[in-house]
Amino acid sequence: MGxxxxxxxxxxxYWHLKTVLTEALDSEFSVGEILPNERDLAARFGVARxxxxxxxxxxxxxxxLQRRRGVGxxxxxxxxxxxxGSEQHAWPGAADDAWQPVDCTTAVPPAGVADHLETDxxxxxxxxxxxxxxxxxxxxxxxxxxxxxxxxALSAIDAPSGAARARAVLRELQHMELEGQAxxxxxxxxxxxxxxxxxxxxxxxxxxVTTRFYAEGRTAAVSVAxxxxxxxxxxxxxxxxxxxxxDPERRAS
Amino acid sequence: MGxxxxxxxxxxxYWHLKTVLTEALDSEFSVGEILPNERDLAARFGVARxxxxxxxxxxxxxxxLQRRRGVGxxxxxxxxxxxxGSEQHAWPGAADDAWQPVDCTTAVPPAGVADHLETDxxxxxxxxxxxxxxxxxxxxxxxxxxxxxxxxALSAIDAPSGAARARAVLRELQHMELEGQAxxxxxxxxxxxxxxxxxxxxxxxxxxVTTRFYAEGRTAAVSVAxxxxxxxxxxxxxxxxxxxxxDPERRAS
DNA sequence: GAGTGGTCTAGACCACCGT
DNA sequence: CGGTGGTCTAGACCACTCT
Numbered sequence: 001m002g003x004x005x006x007x008x009x010x011x012x013x014y015w016h017l018k019t020v021l022t023e024a025l026d027s028e029f030s031v032g033e034i035l036p037n038e039r040d041l042a043a044r045f046g047v048a049r050x051x052x053x054x055x056x057x058x059x060x061x062x063x064x065l066q067r068r069r070g071v072g073x074x075x076x077x078x079x080x081x082x083x084x085g086s087e088q089h090a091w092p093g094a095a096d097d098a099w100q101p102v103d104c105t106t107a108v109p110p111a112g113v114a115d116h117l118e119t120d121x122x123x124x125x126x127x128x129x130x131x132x133x134x135x136x137x138x139x140x141x142x143x144x145x146x147x148x149x150x151x152x153a154l155s156a157i158d159a160p161s162g163a164a165r166a167r168a169v170l171r172e173l174q175h176m177e178l179e180g181q182a183x184x185x186x187x188x189x190x191x192x193x194x195x196x197x198x199x200x201x202x203x204x205x206x207x208x209v210t211t212r213f214y215a216e217g218r219t220a221a222v223s224v225a226x227x228x229x230x231x232x233x234x235x236x237x238x239x240x241x242x243x244x245x246x247d248p249e250r251r252a253s
Numbered sequence: 254m255g256x257x258x259x260x261x262x263x264x265x266x267y268w269h270l271k272t273v274l275t276e277a278l279d280s281e282f283s284v285g286e287i288l289p290n291e292r293d294l295a296a297r298f299g300v301a302r303x304x305x306x307x308x309x310x311x312x313x314x315x316x317x318l319q320r321r322r323g324v325g326x327x328x329x330x331x332x333x334x335x336x337x338g339s340e341q342h343a344w345p346g347a348a349d350d351a352w353q354p355v356d357c358t359t360a361v362p363p364a365g366v367a368d369h370l371e372t373d374x375x376x377x378x379x380x381x382x383x384x385x386x387x388x389x390x391x392x393x394x395x396x397x398x399x400x401x402x403x404x405x406a407l408s409a410i411d412a413p414s415g416a417a418r419a420r421a422v423l424r425e426l427q428h429m430e431l432e433g434q435a436x437x438x439x440x441x442x443x444x445x446x447x448x449x450x451x452x453x454x455x456x457x458x459x460x461x462v463t464t465r466f467y468a469e470g471r472t473a474a475v476s477v478a479x480x481x482x483x484x485x486x487x488x489x490x491x492x493x494x495x496x497x498x499x500d501p502e503r504r505a506s
Numbered sequence: 507g508a509g510t511g512g513t514c515t516a517g518a519c520c521a522c523c524g525t
Numbered sequence: 526c527g528g529t530g531g532t533c534t535a536g537a538c539c540a541c542t543c544t
Binding site for chain 1: 511
């Protein structure tokens with residue numbers, strides 16, 4: 001027992017790799033630069049490609065890298081701050097809110113949404129699909145669920161389908177007085193449809209923002225928005241902005 | 254070219270596995286139940302263990318499963334809603350805010366935090382460590398950075414270290430008038446220290462909530478809180494609560 | 507077609523938990 | 526101690542993008 005064990009806590013190789021790569025990214029690479037391919041990198045570090053990939057995956061999760069099949073791995077820019085919650089409540093579609101209506105269908109919402117809306121489990125609602133673009137890149141996809149009772153004056157005739165109908169639904173919403181809204185954020189993975197819209201592979205990590213809009217004493221609409229977790233930093237709160245921070249390892253003790 | 258291609262878009266095995274497992278979880282398992290071990294499951298589905306693990310990883314990310322080394326894989330309960338942003342701004346430590354002070358040290362903050370606080374890059378600040386527990390489970394770990402100028406009356410004598418000193422710092426904060434706060438949420442991975450406190454392995458996905466507290470016309474304190482992404486749903490907003498929703502695959506079209 | 511990242515395999519050993 | 530999930534290897538093939 002007299003030997004000083006230098007390797008008493010052997011940290012996993014991929015973890016150490018991640019640390020080394022992080023330092024390299026901070027010092028030797030600039031945003032947009034492309035890294036050597038995975039096979040070369042793995043050989044250079046003397047590990048299997050799967051091990052290297054485990055490190056790259058985490059770095060991508062943390063928004064440090066961007067990987068694209070058929071192209072390569074590049075150094076990602078700092079995350080974009082996107083405003084999600086603000087003190088001034090407003091209906092979606094009001095005074096252009098950074099979202100762009102895409103189309104509108106009518107269908108039965110998922111069970112969880114139906115619970116929020118207090119509609120029958122098999123009652124159809126309007127579903128407005130919108131997308132959010134920042135700096136030319138898609139950052140979020142949204143499904144807005146609006147029961148027919150929230151837009152009674154909506155005429156099925158003047159906008160039968162597509163983006164025009166989406167705008168019609170949003171326009172009708174403004175006629176109600178918004179009494180409040182509640183939001184939640186959780187981690188999810190992109191479904192096939194969202195992945196396509198976000199230009200990612202299915203299963204990519206997303207931040208799911210669920211918003212309930214209250215009007216006339218009930219939940220008048222529900223929005224489920226999925227933001228790219230790799231590129232987005234969601235900002236809430238009243239005053240200024242919250243800046244970037246890159247804290248690879250926080251504190252020693 | 255006359256053949257109808259049924260397999261024109263062969264989805265990955267792990268993706269299909271995830272779908273099958275999700276349905277099984279919804280119908281055949283109850284919360285807390287333990288699944289067969291990974292080797293058995295892989296054999297049952299006729300895939301390699303690595304492939305099965307890829308599916309399990311995603312399900313854990315979505316909060317459907319909980320895996321613990323040496324124990325097994327269990328069905329996770331629905332995510333806990335934890336209140337993070339509220340309209341009534343209050344200093345940390347006020348009117349017991351669900352956080353428990355752990356200890357307090359003095360050190361130079363990370364560069365990003367120093368930027369927020371507008372302190373010199375090598376100026377030491379008070380660092381209060383707090384933890385948040387819900388239903389007996391640790392859900393978040395926080396580092397609260399307080400520059401000395403925000404707590405001028407703090408005496409180094411009456412609470413030299415530990416939780417007592419942490420409480421002393423929090424007490425002094427209440428003396429300022431809080432003018433506002435701004436928050437951001439982003440995805441991260443747990444460092445060694447946070448992982449230990451959250452009872453997870455290093456690298457586990459976390460939701461990083463950064464809060465700036467404004468007082469006396471400047472940023473008087475910065476809090477960086479890491480929440481377990483697998484078990485937590487962060488709630489913001491003014492009125493009620495946002496309920497659970499499990500939407501494995503959202504919409505077909 | 508050449509080169510990239512994404513998926514998959516069939517093993518092996520390790521770290522941890524319970525008994 | 527036996528059983529679990531966590532790490533790692535050295536290959537193979539596939540899907541995609543660019544030229």
